[in-house]
Amino acid sequence: MIRINLLPEEYRRKEKTSFKIFLATAGGALLVSACAGIFAYIWFGSLAEVREKRATLQENYQVLVPQAAYDDQLKAEKQDFAAREKTIKQIRRNRISWTRKLDQFIDVVNNNGDDQRHLAWFGSLEISPGKLGKRPGYNMNLAGYCAGNDLGKVANLFDDIVQSDFFKGFAAINEPSGKVQKLQKDLDPPESVAFPLKMFLIPGLEKKADKKKK
Amino acid sequence: MVPNEKKVLLGIGVVSLVLAGVGAFGIHYALGKVSEEETAIHDLQGKIKEARGKIAQIPADEKDVIILRENVKEYAKILPDEKEVTEYARTLAHYSSQAGMILTSLSPEIRQKRKGTFQPIRYKMKLQGSLWQLMRLINLLENHPRFMQVKQIRLSAARKGKTVGDAVHTVGLTVETYYYNKSVKGKTQVKIPNYLSKKTDLEEAIHNARSKFEEDKYSFKGPSGRRDIFVDPRLPSQGAEGKGRLPRKQQQRIVDACRKLLAEIVEIKKRMDGKGPGGSRPNIIQRFELGKEMSKRIGILRSKIQQIEEQGLLSYAPLHSQLVTNVKEPLEKLVASSKEKKPESxxxxxxxxxxxxxxxxxxxxxxxxxxxxxxxxxxxxxxxxxxxxxxxxxxxxxxxxxxxxxxxxxxxxxRKKIKITGRILRPDGLSLVIINGKSYFEGDPVDEDLFVKSLTPDSVEFIYKGVVISKKI
Missing domain, CATH: 1.20.58 (Methane Monooxygenase Hydroxylase; Chain G, domain 1)
Known part of the structure; x- marks a missing residue:
């Protein structure tokens, strides 16, 4: 049936919105509002809070940065000095007191004036840097002579050298050997034996040996 | 349902979904931002913790740096800087002269610069002198405040001379020192606040650290009666007459006589100390007699030794060594120990x-x-x-x-004139005393050094120059 509404528009009864549409609209609005609300909560709530917290921490950190940098500089300077100190220690450790060594050597050779065990003297001395294998150190080489023709006295001298304080720090010595020299009739005794004396000293070895003993 | 209504519903649904989707995207984005911020917070917290850890170490690091700085200054003194290398050459020449050696040549050894904070510099020296002069020179070099190391020694023995003491050897020495290499970029020093007061507080620690670096310096003991080991000690076979040419056996007898005399002196000393046979300590008179005898023999032995040395009777070096080590030195030690008074007496x-x-x-x-x-x-x-x-x-x-x-x-x-003419004793207050006509309470000064300390029924206590003195009344 056709419905004809002859009343002017202003007098017509308003048409009601459909319930379904209303529901859909309300539901949609709710959904959108909820999303917007959650977004607003997160953006203006949680995010703002963490940003504020970060800003505070950042400020705190900025205060600490110069002091931490100061400590870094101290550590760097410490490292620099420590390297210098290490170098100085190394130099001192490897230093040899040749006065002490030669004094001790002279004592051994002199043997308190006892000329029966050995009476030795030397024609030359050479001390120079060298290596024993890979280890750096000093060669100490002498051209020696022993009065008399008894090669046993050369062995006595070598024994005295090896057992003395002088030999501390030495890593090597040659085997005793000798060659009887031409007679010198104007001297008493006229016989003498020539022998080489070769030793190798390693710096720091003496101190290590002393530390071990202690 | 009217078709339009469907469309409307659809439209509403689509719009709602789109808007919801936008909202969801916004939420996701916001959550992402929150997560980012939280990560940044976590990093910052880690950095803050690290920074606080470093700050906590500042006092210890400052202490270490101050100690190192103060000691490296001292250590660096042993290593000259470049400007003092010329001083080094002067030192070598001066020490050669001081030791009595003749310096015939002094030249630097050219070496390539090496990396590092210290550079070595070497000088080669050619000298002439006796073994003892050489030992003195090496000792001077090794004990010099600036670091010096003898790197090489070459000695050629002199030909046998008329007397042992004249032996002049030819010596080559190479001496090395280091200088501080300022060209190497070192880190600039950090400015430590209140450095001076902190340094003062650390004086002991600085000293302790420095003392670990102090070396025991060795002092050359001199010839001490020893022979030069670079001289042939054998005597001429023809025992020529004259100074220093006694036959060996005769020289041996001289040394034996001196040893015997020393043994007698030692025996007398033992008896004086009650360590002789019997073990009994002699009385005063016996000790006096023994002392006289000992002094006499010491005099004889000393003049004998002097005569031997002045006349050079012991030309055989080993026997001279025996005289010094077995007679002269023990004699001097014995004389020195006798002179020490025993404190108990x-x-x-x-x-x-x-x-x-x-x-x-x-x-x-x-x-x-x-x-x-x-x-x-x-x-x-x-x-x-x-x-x-x-x-x-x-x-x-x-x-x-x-x-x-x-x-x-x-x-x-x-001896002071103190006349007490009256007093008032107050158990619950300060008592009063009249001295030389004037009244004084307890604690009052009478003059610069004298105070009234307290009053008792039968005396007045004064403090005079810090001493409590009681004057009875």
């Missing part, structure tokens, strides 16, 4: 000091100041220094000297 012991202390205290209690002073003066020369003896003895000496001082002060007080 010179100063009073603990028991004697106890008696002196008691008698002085008794005398002071009785008011007999003259007796206390007299008692001290009688023993004054035998009390000895304040730091001598056992702790108990030192304490007694301190007490006795204190008593003496008190007695002297009391004597001085006694």
């Amino acid at each position: 010179e100063f009073l012991g603990v028991d004697a000091l106890e008696r002196i202390k008691k008698s002085m205290e008794d005398a002071l209690d009785l008011g007999d100041l003259d007796l206390a002073v007299e008692r001290y003066k009688l023993a004054q020369n035998k009390i000895g220094p304040a730091d001598f003896g056992t702790p108990k003895r030192r304490q007694l000496v301190k007490i006795v000297k204190g008593l003496y001082r008190k007695a002297l002060v009391a004597q001085e007080f006694a």
Whole structure:
């Protein structure tokens, strides 16, 4: 049936919105509002809070940065000095007191004036840097002579050298050997034996040996 | 449902979904931002923790840096900087002269610069002199404040001369030192606040760290009667007459005679000390006689040794060494030990000091100041220094000297004109005393050194020059 509404528009009864549409609209609005609300909560709530917290921490950190940098500089300077100190220690450790060594050597050779065990003297001395294998150190080489023709006295001298304080720090010595020299009739005794004396000293070895003993 | 309504519903649904989707995207985005911020917070917290850890180490690091700086300055003194290398050359020449050697050549050894904070520099020296002069030179170099190391020694022995002492050897030395390489970029020093006061607080730690670096310097002991080992010690086979040419056997007899004389002196000393046969200590007269005998023999032996050395009778070097090491040096040690007085015989012991202390205290209690002073003066020369003896003895000496001082002060007080004419005793307040017509309360000064300490029913106590003196009324 056709419905004809002859009343002017202003007098017509308003048409009601459909319930379904209303529901859909309300539901949609709710959904959108909820999303917007959650977004607003997160953006203006949680995010703002963490940003504020970060800003505070950042400020705190900025205060600490110069002091931490100061400590870094101290550590760097410490490292620099420590390297210098290490170098100085190394130099001192490897230093040899040749006065002490030669004094001790002279004592051994002199043997308190006892000329029966050995009476030795030397024609030359050479001390120079060298290596024993890979280890750096000093060669100490002498051209020696022993009065008399008894090669046993050369062995006595070598024994005295090896057992003395002088030999501390030495890593090597040659085997005793000798060659009887031409007679010198104007001297008493006229016989003498020539022998080489070769030793190798390693710096720091003496101190290590002393530390071990202690 | 009307078709339009469907469309409307659809439209609403689509719009809602789109808007919801936008909202969801926004939420996701916001959550992402939150997550980012939280990550940044976590990083910051880690950095803050690290920074706080470093800050906590600042005092210890400052201490280490101050100690290192102060000590490296000292260590760097042993290594000259570039400007002082010329000084190094002058030092080498000066020491050569001081040792008595003749320096014939001095030249630097050219070496390539190497990396590092220190550079070596070497000088080669050619010299002439005796073994002992060479030893003195090396000792001077090794004990020099600036670091010097003898790297090479070459010695060619002299030809056998007329006398052993004249041997002049030819020597080549290479001496090395280091200088501080300023061209290497070192880190600039950090400015430490209140450096000077912190350094003052760390003086002990600085000293301790430095002392670990101190070297024991070796002192060359000199010839000490030893022969030059670079000289043939054999004597000429034809025992020529004249100075220094006695046959070897005769020289041996001279040394043996000296040894025998020394043995006799040692024996006499043993008897004087009660260590002779029988073990009994001799009496005063016996000790006096033995002492005389010992002095006589010491005189003989000394003049014998002097004669031997002046005349050069022992030309055979090993025998001269024997004379020095087995006779001369032990003799000097024996003479030196005899001269040391035994302290127990010179100063009073603990028991004697106890008696002196008691008698002085008794005398002071009785008011007999003259007796206390007299008692001290009688023993004054035998009390000895304040730091001598056992702790108990030192304490007694301190007490006795204190008593003496008190007695002297009391004597001085006694000579003062102090006339007490009246007093008012107040149990609950300051008492009053009238001295020389003037009134004084307890605690008042009478003059610069004298105070009224307290009043009792039968006496007035004064403090005079720090000593409490009671004057009976």
